Amino acid sequence: MTDGSRTGSDRGRPQDSMPQERDVPPAGGVAVVELFTSQGCSSCPPAEEVLTEIERDARERGQPVFALGFHVDYWDYLGWPDQFADEAYSARQEAYARAFGTGRLYTPQMVVNGTVEFIGSDRRRAATAIASALTAAAPTPLALSVEAAGGDGRRMVVDFQTERPPERAVLNVAVVERALESEVARGENAGRTLRQDNVVRAFMSLGLDVERGRLELEVPPDLDPRQASVVGYVQNDGARAIVGATAVDVPAGA
Template sequence: MTDPSRSGSNRARPPESPLQPHDVAPTGGFAVVELFTSQGCSSCPPAEEVLTEIERDARKRGQPVFALGFHVDYWDYLGWPDQFADVAYSARQQAYARAFGSGQLYTPQMVVNGSVEFVGSDRRRAATAIASALTVVATTPLALSVEDAAGGTGGGHRVVVDYRTERPPERAVLNVAIVERGLESEVARGENAGRTLRQDNVVRAFTSVGLDAERGRVELEVSPDLDPQQASVVGYVQHDGDKAIVGAAALDMSTEPG
């Protein structure tokens, strides 16, 4: 299932980048940038720096670029269980591998708009893919609104996301993620043993629902340690088959009433 030999050797450092909160995707292009990563992989920190810079740069420029760091669980066998990892995120990466016809999993892997993949630390490839994505008109506009709700299990709480779309394609899904910036972890074992990792745009909660109506609501349960001042909600519409992403929007949780 894993291919550690393809863990990524390109350690070139990228540009500065971010994520501008938009509650409605513009009629122009957008870029959803998904990074599959792990705290147990020594090649991943450079790619996470790329993702941070992508998000920061887009926020400064006001560009609709949405960054998500999915932590996979298959590096945990090295002795460091990544606290942000989820088997569902590994399964998501497997679905991309099937769609791309590669059948291989590796970290760090970056996927832009569900259609282009490359080693996540490749700053040049990332810039090219994002620039290209921003030229393609969004076919499914998306609007989001968010509210907190009490009653989560284990001391957490629920986040309720209302959405509105136009012209959703057949067999489409709506993905909704809560991402958090400014996280630090001291890694005691694995390939990054002894390092303190600073990570941004970490996916802290994620769900996918069938998009069979233009309006609806989804709920996500988040950990009680989530800092809403450092968190954003990202939604994106995706074909269930070829995985192409056709609409996206995001907004900062700090801009929403609690």
Template sequence: MTDASSTGANRARLPGSQAQDVAPPNGGFAVVEMFTSQGCSSCPPAEEVLTEIERDARMRGQPVFALGFHVDYWDDLGWPDRFADAAYTARQEAYARAFGTGRLYTPQMVVNGTVEFVGSDRRRAATAIASGLTSATTTPLTLSVQDYAAGTGAGQRVVLGYETERPPERGVLNVAIVERGLESEIARGENAGRTLRQDNVVRAFTSLGLDAERAQVELQAPPDLDPRQATVVGYVQNDGDKAVVAAAAVDLSAVAG
């Protein structure tokens, strides 16, 4: 069992990491969600920003959690994104309703469920992340991988245990498996002829109501997931205004061998 825990937000230490742990003492954190597509020519620069954000946070030991949600509404415009999912489009639509904008676009970055902007805007990203890291949280979250099975053609099974305290009345736990170091050769569409390297790609995702402060959740990851490059991210969110109130992560590499 691999466990990650703290009083507000946490990330499992990478094996051999020499970075100093500078996690904020107030439990601050930043959940950075990017809505993107391989069919969008404006998205690769934004994904580079997301990669830099996650890489820098790992080096510094900061609780910053990056997730790249590939939407599917670009798929009919020249190139079907192999990571796209209608559920991720629905998630972006829910944010559009919460923000009152009613519009979808890529690349869009959302930080802690409350701030949105064009994903390639490094300055806005830095400001929003810094704000999240300095904000106090009162909802602790602990994650642990209870079981992992590589499986065969059906995919890979991950059973995650979670424990939290004082969740919001309409709290939702989101759990994602993200993978780094993925490459795709794009044959058509706006990025035709390019080889895209993408990190923090959401490969599995689920949401559940927080009816209990302690329970398990199971995710089915695709067969080609490389657990050595994968992390499970969990974050508690208000179902109403979409504010994220707790987050944690644990690397699958520690349990996959």
């Protein structure tokens, strides 16, 4: 379905493998890649494969590319409640739709640096958008450190530091987890085992009106810290443009 409703999806044609322009080294910019997806959508697994490739390639090449899979909840009506979905992630996608002036939601949707959107399974569009982002001006500096809060494994403390944050900026902090597998029993992906990377397991946004601070995130009890990272990114609260980002792996024992 391509009617733009909350239950719609775009069925993108198969795309070629990741183009070679991904090999171009960055010139100072960063690329934050947000994928809005759902286990209940049959068009989403190819897009999640693209997100996995983006994350893997960035790690191998040492590129400042940060991948996040936001699972939306509006496909749950088909009978398969996505265990990673959150209505807050659907609301985040809605905010992008308003910023883009389309009012249109679909899955899989990929958004690069808050300003470019396209069908998430389109490898070529992803490569082009990421390459463009990496050649942009030097980003707003951002540093993170992470430690466990308490001994229950349910909370993380994140310290952040930046310089001269722009006006109307927000700091987004996400805990993402790799190598997740789910056996889907109902919905459009019934009978499939889905492997997903960089799934957002916890998320928080706060107004960035100071250059350093601390926040606390509650994480799910089944989070595997060995496969988890914390991604932070600075975003304009109006135009939605992302101007800085960084990530740190979750330390052992967190």
